[in-house]
Amino acid sequence: MSSQDIPEESLPTEQGHERGAVATREDPFADPGLPAHKPRIQDIDERAARRSERTVALLFTVSMLATVAFIASYVIFPVDKIVYIWPIGHISALNFALGTSLGIALFCIGAGAVHWARTLMSDVEVPDERHAVAAEPEVRAKVMADFKAGAEESGFGRRKLIRNTMFGAMAMVPLSGVMLLRDLGPLPEIKLRKTLWAKGKLLINMNTNEPLRPEDIAVGSLSFAKPEGLEEHDHGFQTEIAKAALMLIRIQPEEIKDKKELDWSVGGIVAYSKICTHVGCPISLYEQQTHHVLCPCHQSTFDLSDGARVIFGPAGHPLPQLQIGVNDEGYLEALGDFEVPVGPAFWERG
Template sequence: MSTEQHVAPRGAQEPELFENPGLEEHRGRLADTDPRAAKRNERIIALILLISALASIGAIVAYVAIPLDDTRESVRYSTLFLGLGLGVGMLGIGVAAIHWSKTLMSNVEYVEERHPQRSDDETRQVAGDMMRHGVEDSGIGRRPLLKGAAVGAVALAPLPYLVPFVGNLGGDWNTGAFRHTIWGETPEEFSGTLPDGTRARRLARDPDDTPIRASDVTIGSVFHVIPHGLNEEEHFYEEKAKAVVLMVRMDPDILKEPAEKADWSYNGIVAYSKICTHVGCPVALYEQQTHHLLCPCHQSTFDMTDQAKVVFGPAKRPLPQLPIAVDDEGYLVARADFDEPIGPSYWERLT
């Protein structure tokens, strides 16, 4: 079999491999020739936009009517109906726009040859005429029903995003919810007794809520921790979002503890808030060899051997430390709440 290929002489014109078939013959639609079909499609589009508008209103009603601070069910239902309203509202606008373009707008193909970036004045005039023709062809001027429905749906669609945002503004950042967590509460059934007789909240595994004995924590082990009994709290999601802790045991000789915090750890066991001090992402990637704790969102890195100080990344503050001890039954307990607000820095908590 010969592998010789034909090569055209330099300067010779290459033959065309394929004949340009041109554009297919335009096929008209029923709405192009039947006014009743066009009117029917107009009503369908208006109905879809109406559904979109009602869904947006429904999302706002769900946000206002369903409280977020009573039970887990209220959080679930609020999230469900708010999400459905947002989704249906935006989906309706998209579906209506597609149906509008496919049934009422021109479906004629236009071909424009490529030209230099700055076209001549005549071509620019033609392009402007084509754009005006497209606007006229859409029928927006002579279809007030569609115009009103489209404006209403588009105007209402952003409100489910804006209303929760504006509604959640405010509150006391410095002395309120961010400064205190459930670690400071010591109900008897979820607490242990320290040698001085005081009650202290027990540390438990997340999510099964099993209390943790100090003897079960080996060097190099990592525990995701919540306050014991947290699952029984009415405001479970809110309290857990603030109280989650990462606990690690290291060689006590490598810990750098100031004198005022010398009793905040127990035999090399230290516990720090899992909420990054940058923007609040969960800090849960522990590097056993370097003893660094990494935030997966923006790579802020904290040194667990040195009071969780920042060694890399955009975070500006160390992770708040939870002071721990062991009760009279050998369980790890929190001697007190965090001594500073958890979470990101904000305008009243910049350092």
Template structure:
């Protein structure tokens, strides 16, 4: 007698018992397939009033998502960030109202879309079970046609085309959720507006030595030397020092008048003293390497090379355009001063760059 013969009825799976309580066993000794239980219709399948109520419930979830998205954007505008703007919320503790509001509204927005979709599927979409036999990977034309037919049938049974309230509110909720990301991307930083086109240099502003902080006399700049300068109104203690020095930094060089090849460059200087932007026009690195014999300056980041004797044009490397030149002169005490601001944007090129 085999172990199968010794198996008692109390150890048999419930599905293996027939209607009379005994096990249903085939002739070869294996349990017969009990099959699927009878399909039970949901209330929404047989009661149109219940179906309409479920439709309104799904629409309310999607409307809630839309309202939460509006709340997210409103919170971003209303609440201020920063360590000084905190409130106590039990049981979380001290939190930023901005972060709390953004998290709650965005969470509700996403949850409501998911809840609406789940409730729609559970109450209104078709829930009948269908057996699909396994088939070869390469489907026959008949199978492919059946797949498309099933898809069309499923679309019809879902009521997506017929239940316009659900469709329209779901589309509205899905369309509004990305607005949260748009608002976040918008505030990754302030729009540059014209800030990339302008610097702190103005007519009459003195040039100050970046190391000593003293005004620079024309006589202080010797032939073959390279001097770094900044506007006289700029100090390292200023809150916006880093932002301004990234655009306002200058390098001064003195050349013999006969060595200056570009006439405009010579006219914008003072007795051979020329002032150029210190910011490389490739990616904005500060230029600091100078060759006295060739009058070339080299950017240490990517080896862009500029000829200061020829209007600081690019002679090598990835930089796209020459270093901007600042027109300079002297005041009545011999201090170097700007006669104008930069006429072209300093630093790297950008797609909105105005020339």
């Protein structure tokens, strides 16, 4: 809408505040009205308005050219062409060209529209009075009468015993929420820092109950292991396996990006805690192409070729790695306990 289309009485004056009321003791919230409209350079100088017009047209033209470049990129760049671009590094030339050209095309449309609105479109503010929200007096009287009749029929005022016990019950219920705070404790203290893994403990296959050899772990497979000596019928088995459960994956050594991870592996076999570092669910889904493992509870995803770094989801820490080796008889063994606590984050974790 241009300022010519706006009724004269709606326009604020150049003096400002003249059409608004002044706050007084009786009416402290009086509407002060709109401030005076300050004309922009484009409103008073036709040459400045033309300059703005050319700028907007230029931005839209650049957007069109960028769209043409986007389409041309499909023809110019082969899908597998990789180029080095500082500071990004090595990247697909096609992806870079598509992303850049589309980004420029969209940015220029946005920038052109914003510049157009800020410099050439009318900036006169027009008040739009809000309708009264209060209902008609007759409607309000009827609602109050209905409410009183309902209260009378329910006996809420008369039956004080019921009313008071109801208030008591409603006041007591939130106390049960306070009791739930008990579930925040006790703190694990050192219990998650120590597991049954120790130097020389053999890795036992959870399915066959046999000690594992490196050749038992195939590339792309996911195996689960427990420490030697921990049997299912043992007292406290669930507590111990909940901390010590291990998963083993064999990755081609050249695909392991983390140097320490490689040093702690045996020919590409890496051993990680199976307990998710979010809230402790057992991890079980392995994607062999990407070496990602996924926790089924809240979808935390860890990259096992890069120190089990968290790449997605709410987990706050990488999965702890267990350093493993091969003993004289050719069996996989632990070379110590986990270096960091297993499982979820907790206050004392440090």
